[in-house]
Amino acid sequence: MRRTTSRSTSDQISDIDMTPMLDIVFIMLIFFIVTTSFVKESGIDVNRPTAQTAEKKEQANIIVSIKANGEIWIDKRAVDVRAVRANVARLQAENPLGSVIIAADRDTKTHVLVQVMDQIRLAGITNAAIATETESK
Structure with missing residues (x-):
């Protein structure tokens, strides 16, 4: 019985918590969205002088x-x-x-x-x- 309990605790310890990484990814996404500037086009092509x-x-x-x-x-x-x-x-x-x-x-x-x-x-x-x-x- 003891071996099964020790295995379950070692499995729980080896899991990686992804929450901090997801937080960083979302913060970076928000940063890039806020700092991006969008260029507005007129919608037609002209032959400029x-x-x-x-x-x-x-x-x-x-x-x-x-x-x-x-x-x-x-x-x-x-x-x-x-x-x-x-x-x-x-x-x-x-x-x-x-x-x-x-x-x-x-x-x-x-x-x-x-x-x-x-x-x-x-x-x-x-x-x-x-x-x-x-x-x-």
């Missing part, structure tokens, strides 16, 4: 795209030029540190680009940038 002085801009969270035919896209949906101000203001309120980039097609009419820039400035954002491609040398 080239520029020699193009600079890479980090932390561009609001992208306003303008197609060659004048369609304006924000957050993967087409919007009217009159709705640009409200959409940009809403996205800026969600992420105050983000910046606005206008990705206009190289064949976009200038008046559409100026209207979009005007709506962005009316939303209170004065440092909107225009996306370009770097020229290959």
Whole structure:
């Protein structure tokens, strides 16, 4: 009888408690979720113009795209030029540190680009940038 009792206690001692490891895994998961930044895309591809002085801009969270035919896209949906101000203001309120980039097609009419820039400035954002491609040398 004694041997069976000693075996059962040795089996209990050899079990590994997984709770601390699971706690650490969940803490790491929460840390990575909180520190991850998500990039919002406009939802369309445009042929951007080239520029020699193009600079890479980090932390561009609001992208306003303008197609060659004048369609304006924000957050993967087409919007009217009159709705640009409200959409940009809403996205800026969600992420105050983000910046606005206008990705206009190289064949976009200038008046559409100026209207979009005007709506962005009316939303209170004065440092909107225009996306370009770097020229290959």
